[in-house]
Amino acid sequence: MKVLIVDDESGILKMYSEYLSTQGFEVLTASNGEEGIKTAKEKKPDVILLDIIMPKLNGLDVLKNLKQDPDLKNIPVYLLTNLPEECSGDKAKELGANGYLVKAESEPKVIADVIKDLNKN
Amino acid sequence: MPQDPLNNSQTYILIGAIASFVLLYYLVIYKYFSKSKRIYLKEIADIVLIGVLIHLLKDYGQYFFALYFLPIAAAALSFEFISALLIATIAVLFVVFEIFLSSYDLIPRQQDIYGGIWQIGLILLITIFCRFLAIQLKEEKSLKEEAIARQKALEEETKREKEFMSLTSHQLYTPLSMIRGFSGMLNDGSMGKLSTKQKEAASQIYENSKRMVSLISELLSISRIETGKIKLNYRSFDPKSLLDDIVFNFNETKENKKVKVIFKIPKEIIRIEADADKIRQVIYNLIDNALKYTPEGEILVSLTQDQKNTVFSIKDSGIGIRPEDYDKIFEPFYRGKNILELDNKGTGLGLYIARLIIEKHGGKIWFASKENRGTNFSFNVPNKNNGYIDIQ
Numbered sequence: 107m108k109v110l111i112v113d114d115e116s117g118i119l120k121m122y123s124e125y126l127s128t129q130g131f132e133v134l135t136a137s138n139g140e141e142g143i144k145t146a147k148e149k150k151p152d153v154i155l156l157d158i159i160m161p162k163l164n165g166l167d168v169l170k171n172l173k174q175d176p177d178l179k180n181i182p183v184y185l186l187t188n189l190p191e192e193c194s195g196d197k198a199k200e201l202g203a204n205g206y207l208v209k210a211e212s213e214p215k216v217i218a219d220v221i222k223d224l225n226k227n
Numbered sequence: 228m229p230q231d232p233l234n235n236s237q238t239y240i241l242i243g244a245i246a247s248f249v250l251l252y253y254l255v256i257y258k259y260f261s262k263s264k265r266i267y268l269k270e271i272a273d274i275v276l277i278g279v280l281i282h283l284l285k286d287y288g289q290y291f292f293a294l295y296f297l298p299i300a301a302a303a304l305s306f307e308f309i310s311a312l313l314i315a316t317i318a319v320l321f322v323v324f325e326i327f328l329s330s331y332d333l334i335p336r337q338q339d340i341y342g343g344i345w346q347i348g349l350i351l352l353i354t355i356f357c358r359f360l361a362i363q364l365k366e367e368k369s370l371k372e373e374a375i376a377r378q379k380a381l382e383e384e385t386k387r388e389k390e391f392m393s394l395t396s397h398q399l400y401t402p403l404s405m406i407r408g409f410s411g412m413l414n415d416g417s418m419g420k421l422s423t424k425q426k427e428a429a430s431q432i433y434e435n436s437k438r439m440v441s442l443i444s445e446l447l448s449i450s451r452i453e454t455g456k457i458k459l460n461y462r463s464f465d466p467k468s469l470l471d472d473i474v475f476n477f478n479e480t481k482e483n484k485k486v487k488v489i490f491k492i493p494k495e496i497i498r499i500e501a502d503a504d505k506i507r508q509v510i511y512n513l514i515d516n517a518l519k520y521t522p523e524g525e526i527l528v529s530l531t532q533d534q535k536n537t538v539f540s541i542k543d544s545g546i547g548i549r550p551e552d553y554d555k556i557f558e559p560f561y562r563g564k565n566i567l568e569l570d571n572k573g574t575g576l577g578l579y580i581a582r583l584i585i586e587k588h589g590g591k592i593w594f595a596s597k598e599n600r601g602t603n604f605s606f607n608v609p610n611k612n613n614g615y616i617d618i619q
Contacts, residue, residue, distance in 0.1 A: 115401060122409040127415050159397060188400035190447065193393045210400035211439045213411045 109221060110151035112142035112156065112168065113186070114160045118209065122155070122186075125214030137143040139163025143171055146178050153221055156203075158187040158194055166197055173202045182224055186212065245279050245541040265528040273298045274314050278321040295321075295350055300357045304364075310355050311361075316355040322346045394407075407436040421614060445576040449559065452583040459587060461611065466530055466537060467496045469503060473510055474528055477518070488514060492530040499537045500611040505584045506539075508593075512577040513541040515606050519573070520566060521545030521601070536590075536611055542603040548596040557582045557592070565598075581606070 109131045113119050116137070123133040134149055136142040140162045154172070158165035165185060172174060172178045182204040187194070195206045205220065212220075249272055256268040277294050295318045299311065326343040412418045413429035421429060470490050477488045510528070517526045524544035531538045548556060552563040560575040578592075584594045585606045596602035 115405075116238075117405045118401070121405055121412070125408075125412055125417055155305065161606075168248075188397045188404060189393050190396050192451075193389060208400070208405035212404075213408050215411065215415070 107153070107221070107225060108132045108134060108143055108149060108151040109153050109155065110136065110149065111155045112136045112139065112145075112160070112165070113155075113157040113184070114138055114178065115157070117155070122214050122217060126218055126221075129218045129222075131218075139165065139168040142168050146172060146181065147175070150177070151181060153224060154181055154183045155186040155207075155217065156183055158185060158189050166194065166201060169198065169201045169203055183219065186217070234575065240411055242279070249276055270298065270314055271317060274317045274321075276309055278318070281563060289514065296353050299350065299353050304357050304361050311354055314548045315350055318350045322350070326544055353612075359460055371460055383493055392451065396443070403443070404479065406432065407440060410436060410472050431494055442574050445574055445580060449576065449583065452580070452587060459504060459505065461500050463500045463504045465496065465498050465504075466539070467492055468528065470506060470510070470528055470539075473507060473514065477514055486518055486521050486526060488518070488526045488528065490528040490530075496530070497532055497537075497610075499608055501588055502584075503606050505588075506608065509581040509584050509606065512581050517545060517576060517602070517604075518545035524601075536607040537610065538605055538607045540605040544601040547598040547600055547602050548594065548599055553596075556594075558595070576608070 107129075109126055111119055111122050111126075112135075113122075114137050119135045119137065122190065123135055126133050134145055134151055136145045138161050142154070142156065142160075143163070145151075156165045156168055160168075162172075165187065169183055169185070172181065172183060179202075183202070184205045184207055185194070185198045185203050186209055188209045191206050191208065198206050206222045206226070207217070207220070250600075252272050253269070256265050256272070259440075260268060274295070277298060278487040281294050322343050335588050340513050394422060409418075410429050410433035413421060414426065414433045470492065474488050474490050514528065521543040522545070526544075527540075527542045529540045529542070543609060546565055548563055549565055552561075555561045556563065559579040561579075562573060562575040582592050584606070587610045592604065592606035594602055594604045
């Protein structure tokens with residue numbers, strides 16, 4: 107199962123990708139919004155974890171782009187951010203995100219469980 | 228048949244002189260005065276011109292006197308008190324001057340003194356009326372403007388607060404999420420095996436980073452509620468399913484297996500209208516506290532309802548609250564001494580947040596306690612729809 111993580115913090119990318127790899131996931135990373143869309147188009151991941159505050163294209167705009175693309179719109183997208191849900195949660199939902207996770211409360215293990223649950227359903 | 232005033236050659240000279248003077252006057256004020264000063268000088272010229280015009284037309288009837296009202300009304304309604312006063316004074320002076328000239332036969336038309344007083348009275352009346360109207364309009368306008376400005380300021384403040392909140396949580400959470408994540412991975416062995424000492428250190432970092440995250444999250448919640456920036460998301464929900472869910476989760480995940488969380492609720496439950504997530508947070512905090520301070524026994528979660536209120540209660544058989552702490556436990560960061568002996572990791576904010584949330588709903592939170600026997604926390608949520616509720 108391919109997981110794409112889009113985040114401009116290299117430490118965050120390293121942390122989640124390291125853990126998810128040990129859990130048997132194939133992890134792809136992108137360090138900004140534009141790169142995220144490009145990687146999604148090329149590699150067609152099974153799930154995308156998307157930060158919000160990023161250079162070039164923010165996460166909500168990336169989400170909008172993904173949902174407008176017929177090839178990518180069915181890929182489940184989770185916002186994985188440190189912005190409180192009340193700031194961007196409604197917007198994310200409106201744009202078609204599958205969930206809103208706050209990084210400080212979502213350790214790599216929690217993310218792995220979310221993806222596994224998604225796989226089960 | 229009125230006498231044609233223009234037959235008189237003196238009058239021609241007079242008109243020519245006044246017209247030249249006024250033209251020159253306009254030229255000077257437009258060239259040498261700033262816009263703010265020009266407005267008064269221009270008004271003087273306007274009323275002088277009108278005064279002359281009225282004088283010339285007087286033979287065709289006294290009604291032309293009403294021409295004075297135009298600049299007076301315009302100035303009074305332009306919300307400029309000084310302009311109105313200026314123009315009215317000049318118009319009055321004109322009339323007085325005219326009475327004076329005619330009484331000495333210096334101008335051909337006799338101005339009746341009573342007619343003059345009547346005219347002055349009219350000028351003053353029009354000025355007062357127009358000022359009054361202008362003040363009314365101004366008040367209405369400023370009230371509207373104030374309301375708009377207040378709304379705008381509130382929106383700005385909410386936006387700023389939201390941005391501040393986003394930035395604060397983002398800046399504080401980002402490094403913490405890495406500390407928490409990596410230390411958690413070190414601690415659970417997913418980054419390789421550690422010696423006992425290393426594991427202990429990793430575990431300390433991990434546990435304390437979690438503590439820090441919950442402290443920040445609680446502080447952010449308090450700030451949002453205290454500043455009134457949080458809006459309650461009212462919706463109708465079934466309190467029974469909410470309790471079911473919370474109690475089930477506690478029994479599944481709690482570490483202390485010697486304590487059981489049970490709940491007791493009446494058969495017929497009416498749906499309530501409140502912010503379900505916030506109420507969940509309050510109940511969660513109260514049960515979590517009860518579990519922390521109850522070494523063994525049970526925690527009873529119950530609910531009672533009448534047409535006006537829904538009362539939730541969380542009763543434990545724990546260490547209780549000491550009487551000297553009674554009036555402080557809902558204050559921020561306050562922790563009872565007997566509580567500190569059992570658990571020194573809490574933030575002392577849970578009950579304060581619970582109080583803020585319940586008060587925001589228009590309810591109250593209270594407790595009854597006996598040291599070493601247990602505590603019963605209760606809170607009420609007023610039914611928003613005053614009893615017109617569909618029964619489940």
